Amino acid sequence: MQAEIITIGDEILIGQIVDTNSAFISTQLNKIGVSVYQITSVQDDKEHILKSLKEAEENADIIIVTGGLGPTKDDITKNTFATYFNDTLVQNDAVLENIKHLWKHYVKQPLSQVNIDQALIPSKSVALMNRLGSAPGMWIEKESKVFISLPGVPYEMKALMTNEVLPKLRETFDLPFIMHKTLLTHGLGESRLAARIEDWEDALPNFVKLAYLPNLGRVRLRLSAIGRNKELVISEVEKQIKMLLPQIEDIFVGYEEEESLEALIGKQLVSVNKTLATAESCTGGKIAERITANAGASAYFNGSVVSYATQSKIDVLKIDEDIINKFSVVSTQVAAQMATNVKALFNTDYAIATTGNAGPTKGDSNVEVGTVCIALATPKGVFVQEFNFGNHREKVINKAVNMAFLMLQKEIFKN
Numbered sequence: 011m012q013a014e015i016i017t018i019g020d021e022i023l024i025g026q027i028v029d030t031n032s033a034f035i036s037t038q039l040n041k042i043g044v045s046v047y048q049i050t051s052v053q054d055d056k057e058h059i060l061k062s063l064k065e066a067e068e069n070a071d072i073i074i075v076t077g078g079l080g081p082t083k084d085d086i087t088k089n090t091f092a093t094y095f096n097d098t099l100v101q102n103d104a105v106l107e108n109i110k111h112l113w114k115h116y117v118k119q120p121l122s123q124v125n126i127d128q129a130l131i132p133s134k135s136v137a138l139m140n141r142l143g144s145a146p147g148m149w150i151e152k153e154s155k156v157f158i159s160l161p162g163v164p165y166e167m168k169a170l171m172t173n174e175v176l177p178k179l180r181e182t183f184d185l186p187f188i189m190h191k192t193l194l195t196h197g198l199g200e201s202r203l204a205a206r207i208e209d210w211e212d213a214l215p216n217f218v219k220l221a222y223l224p225n226l227g228r229v230r231l232r233l234s235a236i237g238r239n240k241e242l243v244i245s246e247v248e249k250q251i252k253m254l255l256p257q258i259e260d261i262f263v264g265y266e267e268e269e270s271l272e273a274l275i276g277k278q279l280v281s282v283n284k285t286l287a288t289a290e291s292c293t294g295g296k297i298a299e300r301i302t303a304n305a306g307a308s309a310y311f312n313g314s315v316v317s318y319a320t321q322s323k324i325d326v327l328k329i330d331e332d333i334i335n336k337f338s339v340v341s342t343q344v345a346a347q348m349a350t351n352v353k354a355l356f357n358t359d360y361a362i363a364t365t366g367n368a369g370p371t372k373g374d375s376n377v378e379v380g381t382v383c384i385a386l387a388t389p390k391g392v393f394v395q396e397f398n399f400g401n402h403r404e405k406v407i408n409k410a411v412n413m414a415f416l417m418l419q420k421e422i423f424k425n
Contacts, residue, residue: 015075017076106129361386
């Protein structure tokens with residue numbers, strides 16, 4: 011079973027926004043056994059959309075369109091759908107009632123005709139009720155194909171996919187079982203890792219695939235299997251992992267399921283009733299940003315200090331000025347004090363600290379560009395490591411963030 015995703019919007023094509031909708035939709039489809047054949051982004055142009063729909067119909071069983079729904083003139087998806095299916099727009103009373111409900115309870119403006127007109131949908135379509143917005147989703151079946159239109163607003167699209175689209179797809183199609191298992195490795199590059207496990211990879215059965223997903227100092231190995239027999243798929247993936255682990259035990263750091271490493275760290279902190287704080291210099295708050303992107307982070311994350319300038323380390327984190335003068339602001343000694351002091355400041359069980367020189371110039375320290383010191387304060391003491399992550403500023407910062415999480419994970423998961 012194959013799907014194609016079409017995103018509509020000039021704002022995507024000019025780089026004004028990033029298309030996160032397609033990534034979410036792809037992930038959700040894959041969970042229920044639907045493979046994504048292609049993702050296409052098109053202009054707010056009727057002829058362009060019609061051409062894309064025709065091509066998608068030839069490629070896929072399920073065509074999902076996002077964007078182009080709303081009260082403005084450049085939201086043209088409904089009219090284009092009506093043209094494509096030789097249909098007319100009719101008022102859907104349930105959608106209109108939903109719009110009136112939203113305006114009555116949440117919108118502080120009069121209900122205008124353009125908003126009422128959002129209740130117009132192609133007569134051949136089934137309305138997918140959007141409880142979070144006024145633009146409904148649409149479901150149209152043409153022979154053995156299904157066309158789905160969803161609003162482009164991410165939180166509206168996600169709710170419709172979860173509550174309406176996925177259940178309806180399961181009812182409509184006989185779908186296979188898909189399983190993914192992702193192993194996290196650190197410290198060995200993609201090419202060397204591939205050479206190490208080449209014999210194992212070559213012997214994989216044809217319904218099991220391996221993907222290498224490198225990301226600044228770490229490589230994720232994703233095993234994917236698909237089949238009608240759920241028990242066979244699960245047992246084969248587990249068998250292959252048992253064969254793989256002895257070959258990568260020195261670089262294996264854990265599993266990544268559907269959640270990020272920082273989300274898994276958060277769950278572990280909650281399970282052992284421990285808390286965390288961060289003190290960041292060269293990473294500029296990126297560690298804290300990734301932690302707080304997870305709902306419920308306040309249960310274990312007490313706070314962060316972004317002490318970017320040297321003086322802020324002295325004034326806020328109370329770093330000993332003599333230590334800075336003796337060892338430099340980018341040093342294991344300063345990193346250790348940062349972690350220790352931010353742990354005390356926020357009264358946490360753990361603290362992670364970074365100080366480094368991401369470049370392109372050396373700044374307040376004379377150490378080489380790419381040098382980063384990462385310290386981890388725990389109930390048992392402070393552990394510090396010094397790294398050199400190269401000479402590209404963005405890569406240095408992101409490698410430092412990744413390494414900080416790996417250090418944190420190894421320590422926290424001992425509990």
